[in-house]
Amino acid sequence: MPTPRVHIRILRAVVAAAAGTALLAGCSDGNASAAPELPASTCFGVFTPAELTPFMGTGDKVRVDSPGDLRLTASRAKAICNIDVDGKPRLTASAERRPAGQEVTWGxxxxxxxxxxxxYADNSRLWDSGAAVVLGCTGPTESFDLTLFIDAVPDGLRQEERRPAFAALMKKFMESAKQQTGCGT
Structure with missing residues (x-):
C-alpha cells in the first residue's frame, strides 16, 4: 500500500500531466474534427457522455481505461479511469481507499x-481543471478514508463554467463512490 507521500506524488504527477495536456490541447493543424463518441457509461459506471463531452475536445478515437466499478477493499485499494482522445490524455478520475486518519497534504x-x-465537502479542493476530496468513511467492519480525484482538460468550457462543472462531477463521483465502497454503511 502506498504511503501518503507516494500518494501525493502520484496526485502531483497526474495534475502536472493534465496541466501539460491543457497547454498542448490548443495546438492543431487547423483541421477541426467532431467531438469523439463516448461509451454510454464510463469511469466505474459513474459518468454519462453528456457529463464528459466538455472535456473530450475533438478527435476520432476515444480510449477508456477503467475498471467497471469502484468496489474498493483492503486488497483492491485503488481504481483509476483514464480517457484519451487520439492518444492525448483528456480526463483522469481516481479513487483510493486508505487507512483512516492519515494526514492530507494537497501539494x-x-x-x-x-x-x-x-x-459540500470539508476536506476538499476545487480548481479550474479538477477537484479532489478525502472522505472519512465508516464501513461495515472498519473505518477508512476515501480519496477521490478528478482532473481533466476543460477547453470545452468557458472560464466561469469550469469550477461549477468540476464541482458537479465530483458530487456525482462522491455519491457513487460512497455507495460502491460501503462508505457510511
Whole structure:
C-alpha cells in the first residue's frame, strides 16, 4: 500500500500531466474534427457522455481505461479511469481507499491553482481543471478514508463554467463512490 507521500506524488504527477495536456490541447493543424463518441457509461459506471463531452475536445478515437466499478477493499485499494482522445490524455478520475486518519497534504501542484473548497465537502479542493476530496468513511467492519480525484482538460468550457462543472462531477463521483465502497454503511 502506498504511503501518503507516494500518494501525493502520484496526485502531483497526474495534475502536472493534465496541466501539460491543457497547454498542448490548443495546438492543431487547423483541421477541426467532431467531438469523439463516448461509451454510454464510463469511469466505474459513474459518468454519462453528456457529463464528459466538455472535456473530450475533438478527435476520432476515444480510449477508456477503467475498471467497471469502484468496489474498493483492503486488497483492491485503488481504481483509476483514464480517457484519451487520439492518444492525448483528456480526463483522469481516481479513487483510493486508505487507512483512516492519515494526514492530507494537497501539494504545490494543486495549491498553485488557487483552489477553493467544495461547498459540500470539508476536506476538499476545487480548481479550474479538477477537484479532489478525502472522505472519512465508516464501513461495515472498519473505518477508512476515501480519496477521490478528478482532473481533466476543460477547453470545452468557458472560464466561469469550469469550477461549477468540476464541482458537479465530483458530487456525482462522491455519491457513487460512497455507495460502491460501503462508505457510511
Amino acid at each position: 504545490s501542484e494543486v495549491e498553485k491553482h488557487q483552489p477553493d473548497a467544495l461547498p
